[in-house]
Amino acid sequence: RIYPLMRVTLTTSDGASVTVSRQLTKHSGFIEKAITDMAVDDNAVPLSAVAVDVDDATLKLVIEWLTEHRDDALPYPEKTDEERRADDIPAWDQAFVQKWDTKEDQQQTLYAVITAADKLDIKGLLDMTCKTLANKINGKTVEEMREILQLECDFTEEELAEIRKENAWCEN
Amino acid sequence: DLESENPDDCLLSIFARLDHNDLDQLSTVSRKMMRLSDISRTKCKLFEASKLLVSQKNHETNFSVDYGSRWFTLNTTVSTIFKMTSIELGSSLRLESPSIYPDTLPISVENINLVSPLLTRFNFDIMTFSSIRMDDNFFEFFKHITSTRTVRMIEFIHCNFDENLSRNDRERYAIKSL
Numbered sequence: 001r002i003y004p005l006m007r008v009t010l011t012t013s014d015g016a017s018v019t020v021s022r023q024l025t026k027h028s029g030f031i032e033k034a035i036t037d038m039a040v041d042d043n044a045v046p047l048s049a050v051a052v053d054v055d056d057a058t059l060k061l062v063i064e065w066l067t068e069h070r071d072d073a074l075p076y077p078e079k080t081d082e083e084r085r086a087d088d089i090p091a092w093d094q095a096f097v098q099k100w101d102t103k104e105d106q107q108q109t110l111y112a113v114i115t116a117a118d119k120l121d122i123k124g125l126l127d128m129t130c131k132t133l134a135n136k137i138n139g140k141t142v143e144e145m146r147e148i149l150q151l152e153c154d155f156t157e158e159e160l161a162e163i164r165k166e167n168a169w170c171e172n
Numbered sequence: 173d174l175e176s177e178n179p180d181d182c183l184l185s186i187f188a189r190l191d192h193n194d195l196d197q198l199s200t201v202s203r204k205m206m207r208l209s210d211i212s213r214t215k216c217k218l219f220e221a222s223k224l225l226v227s228q229k230n231h232e233t234n235f236s237v238d239y240g241s242r243w244f245t246l247n248t249t250v251s252t253i254f255k256m257t258s259i260e261l262g263s264s265l266r267l268e269s270p271s272i273y274p275d276t277l278p279i280s281v282e283n284i285n286l287v288s289p290l291l292t293r294f295n296f297d298i299m300t301f302s303s304i305r306m307d308d309n310f311f312e313f314f315k316h317i318t319s320t321r322t323v324r325m326i327e328f329i330h331c332n333f334d335e336n337l338s339r340n341d342r343e344r345y346a347i348k349s350l
Contacts, residue, residue, distance in 0.1 A: 085189065115182075126182070126185070130189070134187070134189035142198075146201050149205070154203050155200065167200075169293070
């Protein structure tokens, strides 16, 4: 049972502290497990701080998303392979991500939130951010994908030619 | 970067939402992306094609795909580089009367090995098999291109079953008489 008024203090990787409601942290498998592992009395207030390997700026974004999605049903529904799609991101989430696009480091912000959602085990946020990145990659050229993923090519020209030959399947 | 910060499962979750064309591109980004794109192909988005037509005439098996309002035929005569060549929909693709195919033939293992990886990129609405002799290799091929897919209709026109069909396949497909 979750007590919505109970608050949890989270300490970030860069030393900040943020106190949030259990109503939000219940969506994080990592934080809920940490609280369970503390074996505290349900009425204990405040709880001991939970350390999270996420920086303060990213955690603020995570909390903003959790606040909007605090009433989402749990557990988060598992998706079958057929249900994996990327064109069903809710309007609020789209606006949330669009907001980062005004920043110079939009890519870094998206990666940071994906990483945070993965570490904190927030399935809904991870699902949404993975969809967002999939949409950014979709239909792009190799060079554009390298730029988005920030990766260097580690193939030789001969290897690349061989892979392209194997992948060729349609004559236009 | 994303690659160094995240476990493979996280990246696979992203790549499972791409299609085979995207994975082709991704496979040339880096060695790790090639490995992950190969894994993602079993879960990625499929091309939604209207129809697969597998027919046999004059001892040659023809594989044709109706995709995006265009017909493609699979060129099995080019063994080293296997490609689909766009063709116009015309009389050559119309199913002929069964009497023109007095003898069915099985699909060769060589052809099956050539087309199977390619056809697994698609989800077909309709599959039509014409003048094909269904042997164990055919049913293995059939299972491969239909598994985890939603095929609305499968047609068998002037097809028959190979007399050496295994008991396993006879039972699986409820073939009672040969």
